[in-house]
Amino acid sequence: MSRIQLQGLTRRFGAVTAVDDIGLDVADGEFLVLLGPSGCGKSTLLRMIAGLLPPSEGRLWLDDTEITHLPPQRRDVAMVFQSYALYPHLSVARNIGFPLRTRKRPRAEIKAKVAEVAATLGLTDLLDRKPRELSGGQRQRVALGRALVRDPGAFLMDEPLSNLDAKLRAGTRAEIAGLHRRLRATTVYVTHDQVEAMTMATRIALLNEGRLEQLGTPSEVYDAPASVFAATFLGSPAMNVVDTTVRAVDGTLVAEAEGLRLSLGIDADIPDRPVRLGVRPEHLTLTSAGGQGIRAVVTAVENLGSEEVAHCDTGVSVRGPRPLGVVPGEAVTLSARPEHLHLFDHDSGRRLAWQAASVPQPV
Template identity: 55%
Template sequence: MTDVRLEGLTKRFGAVVAVDAVDLAIRSGEFVVLVGPSGSGKTTCLRMIAGLETVTSGSIFIGDTDVAQVHAKDRNVAMVFQSYALYPHMTVAENMGFALKIRKLPREEIDARVREVAATLGLTEELPRKPKTLSGGQQQRVALGRAIVRDPAVFLFDEPLSNLDAKLRVAMRGELIKLHHRLDTTMIYVTHDQIEAMTMGDRIVVMHEGEIRQVGTPLEVYDDPDDAFVAGFIGSPAMNLVEGAAGARDGAIAFRTDGLDLSLPAAHPAGGTDAVTLGIRPEFLDLQPSASAVELAGRIEAVEHLGAETILEVSTAGPTLVARLPRNDGVDHGSDISLWTEPANIMAFDTDSGMRLRA
């Protein structure tokens, strides 16, 4: 059982600050996902934990030891990459046992360990085969197996599923989650795919420009984003974010933007500052009015029937909004429509700092 703690972890490449003073405590046995857009520093973070990248400053504790200056091979971590990088001339069994062979373990012990892991991954039949005769999903399982065989204290994954087609990716996601339950080993997983992060992580760490923007369970981050970046990044379709100006009016708060004028209750957090960005999740836009709801009138620009739900793109006199409705066969492209939302479901952010405004 091993916890991992990053303290002030920083990496500079010349003038570029790839990872900027990251503090993060990962509990033993936890599945943590680092998620963020391209270039946010996820891979650099992971490579520093693995010992594949030097640290500019800060500490990396694996258990009680600061390993920042410890050689990669002495850190007892295993990393799985997007490219499986299997040895083409070796069989699956030889690929999986390679690290143990380097460690000079007895042949029988290696064989037994490889067979045991292959069985749990459904690779027993493939053991004598060469990588190029395997499907992408099988190759990815071999790469996983190669890491599991080593029995590391911590697993590090860098976008391990992104070379797989969509269906296989979903299947492998499920397999990885089950694997984590079975092994109960600390896992740190990097992805730019927020759906992968939401479905896999015990906790997710949202990164942007080398910094951690928010850490929490998937639903904590989804329900309660700390800033407009996190709000817009987590969730699909993305949260509607509308910039405008807020001010007091007749005991209420007026929010105005080009073509749109909304009245919000006096206690609404949008009253916290002048330059305000409102945030409305697509599922909080509704076709049914209610006494307390705010109306947003517009025209339907696009309809997506996904079966269980219907996604609408609606252009108002101001912004274009995306609404996520339960299945609705009665909405047509080009028709006028009113969307309704409860003020309590409208988030507010300070447009200048991006920070969430709270009541």
Template identity: 50%
Template sequence: MAPVTIRDVKKSYGSVATIHGVSIDIADGEFVVLVGPSGCGKSTLLRMLAGLEEISGGEIRIGGRVVNDLPAKERDIAMVFQNYALYPHMSVADNMGFALKLKNAARSEIESRVKPAADILGLTPLLDRFPRQLSGGQRQRVAMGRAIVRDPQVFLFDEPLSNLDAKLRVSMRAEIKNLHQRLKTTIVYVTHDQIEAMTMADKIVVMRDGRVEQVGAPLDLYDRPANTFVAGFIGSPAMNFVQGRIDADRFVTADGQELPLPGRAGTVKPGEATYGIRPEHVRIEDGGVPIRVEVVEPTGSEVMVGARLGGQAISCLFRERLALRPGETIPVRFDPATAHLFDGASGARIADAA
């Protein structure tokens, strides 16, 4: 186990800069998820940490040691890729122990490391099989086992669940989180799926265009997003954004509807702003603002409704079973205790009152 420090790291390809001075502190044994849309630089940052990409500036430390110029094999890390990258002609046991074989480790040592790793991942009955005889989830566990056998200071995961079906992704999320709780090794995990980030991470790093937008615990990012980008990216379904302006002690939408200011906003300056409310915080209530239903999507336990507040699209997530029809108008209330205000020009969140 080891802490990881990424300090003012930059990456350029010729004159094109892709990573712009990223700084992240990762504690010993922490599970950190880098999340963001495609092209935000999260995989590039992970590859620089692994030693697979050269850095153009800044410093990376693993366990207190600067590794900028160290080759990947000397960094004491293990990486699990989106592609399982298993040797098809080798058994599960041989795939898991291959890195130790390359180091000329004794057969007894290889077996002593492979067996406990196989036990942890439920692979013991499969050790004699070949990759073609395994399911996608089993192959991913073999790839994880190969990393565990190396006993590294840091595990790196690069979108390891992207190739799995939805049900298998859910079970593999739980397995990876359980693995971290057992091994207590530092993990840096890259994904574009914010649900993976929310359910697995101790700390989330939200990236956009090669920069860090916000760092924090999952619920901190959900409850107190730094700006509209983070607010819209973290949480599923995404947060609603209603355009309008702050006028005295109220928020007035572009269509003239009045919404209550967030209960913790305190005194805010009048001007253009964005009102944020999550779909699950919208309630049907007599006397509320009218919205026009456009789409109704029942899922069994919930009803997802796409609607219009004046000319602006919003989403509502109701836990009750409702007989709603497209075209009808219903009154809703936005809970001010869970609402957010964002600056109309910068998109930055208007901070809570003290």
């Protein structure tokens, strides 16, 4: 069991700053997901924690031991990669037991430990097979087993499910989450898949261009995104974000733009202010044309099975139970409750903490 602390961690490759001054405190037993778009620095950060890449600046601790300059084999962490990297000529049992053999553990101990790990991962019946005789999901479980067998203080995983098809991915995702619930081992897990992040993480660290954009539980990041970037990264379709002007009308704030007027439900008197207004597709409701809200024309309707998404000419989309009851070409008005409106600073894109009768501040 381990706590991982990062302080000012930075990694440059020539002129590129891949990881930029990241501080994180991963609590013992946490499942921290590093999430972000391709190239944002996730793997670079994980490789620094593993000891596979020296940081340009910053320091790292595992529990109370500074590990900044410790080689990978002396860090009590096990890494699982996207490609399983199993030994093709070795059986499942020997693949799983490999880290113990290199550590010269007694045979009986290796046998017992491999059996225990195989049982945990549902691999008991496959121990004599070679990797080529396994499905992708089974191979990934063997790779997990090889990490588990060492009883490391922490697991580091870099997109371990990205080579699996959708169905296997969902199944293995649930297995890893279940394993974590049972073992409570500190895990840092890299993905660019928002569903994996939302379903598996105790906390999400959202990265953008090497910097930490937001750190919070999945609900916190989804319900109160810290920036336009965070707001539009999580959620499908992405949160609608519209440039508006917020002004006081008869002592109440409203957001306005061409064809848009939404009440913020806040009593205040402030000078007009440009604000980027966000609302998730599932928080918009279709009302009869002509009322207050966002006026738009439906351009396409997507059938997702249980739900439908209507895309509109203004770039705004609405998501709800199927059927939504609209057709392309139809003029609609979309409304949203004030508590579902997110406000972002027009220039910085940071979330605004908006309190009644006060000037809004970025948070």
